[in-house]
Amino acid sequence: MTSDAGAPQQELPGMARAGVAQSRAKAAATRERRLVEAEPAERDPIARVLVDVGPAHLDRVFDYVVPAAMDAEARPGVRVKVRFAGKEADGFLLERTATSDHTGRLQNLRRVVSGEAVLAPEIAALAAEVAERYAGTRTDVLRLAVPPRHATVEKEEPLARVEVRSDPAEAAAAWADHEHGGAFLRRLAQGAAPRAVWNPPPGAAWPQLLAHAALTARGGVVLCLPDHKDVARVSAALTALAGPDSHAVLTADTGPARRYRAFLSVARGARRIVVGTRAAAFAPVHDLALVAIWDDGDDLHAEPRAPYPHTREVLLLRAEAARAAVLIGGMSRSVEADHVVRAGWAHDLLPTRAAVRAVRVEVAGASDFDLARDPLARASRMPRQVHDLIRDALAVGPVLVSTPRRGYAASLACERCRTPARCAACAGPLAQTGPTTPPSCRWCGTAEPAWRCGTCGHRGLRAPVVGESRTAEELGRSFPGAAVRISGGEHVLTEVPDRPGIVVATPGAEPVAVGGYAGVVVLDTWLSLARTDLRTDEEAVRRWSAAIALARPGGRAVLVGDPAHPALQALVRWDPAGFAAREADQRREAHLPPASRLATITGSPGAVDDVLVLLEAPEGAEILGPVPIDEETCRVVVRVPRARGSALSQSLGAVQRSRAARKLDPVRIQVDPPSLD
Template identity: 60%
Template structure:
């Protein structure tokens, strides 16, 4: 029995015995692979033989950590961790994003450098000049470089990186023709085409095809072998300039950097610029950071538009971004617009830029402007006789434009008897009318007031002291029976109109472009445009009126309804944006206001503002105004002479770093705010 059992066990164990050599071989193979993996990992963490140190800007918006940090470059990343590449690094116990800004052979760090975790993409998306620009802007606006870089570099799209950027076709030079009547324009373009760096402030006139003129300036820069960057306020301007650049340069020479096409298209076009395949860029404010190769010209259109002011920290203005690039990279600069800001006028007065404009004789031939008082209502409506006659004569030969400052039907209501503003019975909000057949409703809570009565006099009649574009169109339709009336406002913006004799009623900024220009332009309710409580109210009102008036065809008629004695309306009648900007700059200098002075606002709760005033080391001559309540917070205004502006930025930057290191309550700092 025992022998049989042993024999059976032996026969059962025989297959396992046969498997032992195979298992040993598998184990040996696994051990060999593990050893090889360990050797590879050990080799991977060995520093690169050439430039083993990477200086990385870490994406952390903490002011006291706003500087490059040194990391070791492993041998496996030696070829991919190039300057400008996105990387992951270990920082404060977390994996965070960053950009390699430089490779170096040595470091000042005395300990052992942490290695790069990985290279997210070897694509060099942060150009050296943009890295320098981010440092300049962060210093100027007392912000963090990481915040600037979020504005400068779009989010990565991996699929777009795998797509090649084909080179642009050969450029065929086209001689400029649209600048023929602008004084000194020929010298500007010739200097630009020969590699010079002219700088000009250009006042466009009625009848100027400004997109074509900008495209010809870009063509002059390209003829000199350099790139160009153009920034405009909104997508409608981008579309017009896109068409003009295609007509002047041809297909495939430029890209439009906007958010309309989605993240993939935007990143693809950004890469085409970064790789040097496209050297002409047009876009809105974020395009100001585009890494154009061999940049030779920066152009800004309508720098007074508030869309050029970035609403995210550190709140840079497109004008300051482009001027900083022009100074750092030695490029030509062209600031154009129908109106002129005091900041642009200061560039001319200081000699930094020259002036480009058409002669007065040409202006007088192109447009006739008059102002009529609103009380002259001879035709029985709010349209004065002078405005009515201009519309009637204009409709005989083409379209006319009526600009009104408010959208909707009746944006506010008042008692027809005593003029007391009509308020909601439920929440005391303002009442408005959405249409002629609808009851008054509250703009705050939406409550319908079907039985409203004036609390002051008991009257039940309502009037509309401010009428929107819909009500204006309704009135004009009754006045000019049989004429087509078109509205453009809000989310119903019309881009272009033809040459038919129609009435176009538009709100500010929504004025369509007429194919052959408008025969007449009427500006209604100018008093309302001037009624805002803001430092720039007159400047902004004139800009809005000039932009609409410039849409007339040569020989057109412009009528503004308002007080003819107001300085802004006088400047409109004379078509003198430069003189108005000069007067504004002189008056602000007397009052120690921008651009003659530099200002900054600090907003937060009262305790945080007390800390700020205690810690802030202000330069000599600085003034502290406030604090004053602003909504749920308080604000302090800091003012210094323009010569001390650099010192103010430096002091605010030191304050930000100190508060960040001590983890004090946050405050919002805005240097050179658009509105105060």
């Protein structure tokens, strides 16, 4: 009896599940039938939808019918759900039309996800331009442009619109150190569209200058910065001038809710000024009047995801379409910024000579004059000029010491014969992580406490390249009364107080000193110039000038290196425009960007060969390679004159679509990559 009575009870859960599944299937079928039988909207019943699907050959608009029940919500720019290839897919409704070119039967929209119009028409057009420029797809661009939906945020009370303006007298006074600063501001205030490449003097409060320009513009403003530290500085400047509600901040590290809230405040017109990182270039500000980018040479402006657009190029495309003002700023100048000045598309916005002389920059190196004063200057990592500057500057404020390597002793060599120290187990390079730790291999981690030189048998070690920790240790011994702090790696300082002390930092991790540094030292410049890269000298000048710019007016800066090197000489003169022009001339002679347009094709040898067979390269194209990257990957570089850059991008896009339709092995195509390493 027990077993007979229990049998049906054991089958009930399975039967219940089957019943639930049948009920859901019937409900879904009913909804599908109602959707199919739904009457279309009376006015403009056709919705043109960009469906979020991956393959490049499907990067086009598809037509769907708008049911009458969705007529009010199905507006251009909203997110929708559609039926595509037998599955439900996401998409953006781009526009409504009365008719369709499709001769067959059209499916209905399945659902309007939200009535919030998050894709403005100008941003949709910009996404199409960027996708064509970088041989990518619009859906990939829109993933960068439109943040993921946050339903809870959409239900919140909309922010009130805030109107903010700059004080003309205060803005003019702030820009007084620039020869044409007043004219640039007047043009902005008149609603004109001036275009300038801006290089402020060392010690300038550039976040405040950028904030004044944004507040002066008569319309929407987009300010793009390399990282969250710069965003915070500009945001603080805008808050000080116009209050906390004067702008919206768009960065990836603010979290999904805050980011979407800021995005909606801009899309709804409540905020006209946007400050952010790469994605802010696509912010849907109303009545765009000014786009600005700071430090466009920083590689953080290059998007690491397909189709790999650069913030500067996105902003220039956007400004051209909206006829907006452009401000490309930085302590140094990229060759791309120099190109737009040479082409006459933009003008120089440079400081007066008096402002440039406010910070004295010099080089401590092995010139004849230096050797006469200090015979050991040729071999010294910190010549006497460095110690003199640090001693004098510590009497009045903090000192910044910039060193290009992290760690303690990044490499070791024999103290006697200078032979590089190698691991006995794997022949890898030895390094030292601290003053009390034994040397160990950077490859396999094996410790070598009893290391002996294989060439001369000597046991002593020296450190030809030292990191910020060893540098701080040496400075602590040389200046025992000074507090020494380190900024780099996982411990990056944001700000230091205005009191005597030494800050040792790696490039990009230099904290801002309240009131500015009394002295700045840049060590081991030879190491930064030893990289094998297309932008070696340009990147070195960019990093050094960013460090020197943190000095206060009246401060001093010393670079340790070869006084005759053009990069160091450019900093002594504080001539970023002249140095960029020199670099551009050399690039032009070598047929390198920006004088030409480059594209790299990376993938398996077979896939790369297939691309080259399909590619209809423009006239004058040069194909360099293939060059092996590793055992399974190779790379080809395609170079064309700049005038044929658009044709190259279009040809590469056509190849991507053709290969995607045939489901061939993917390749990585980058147009104008930031570097070729």
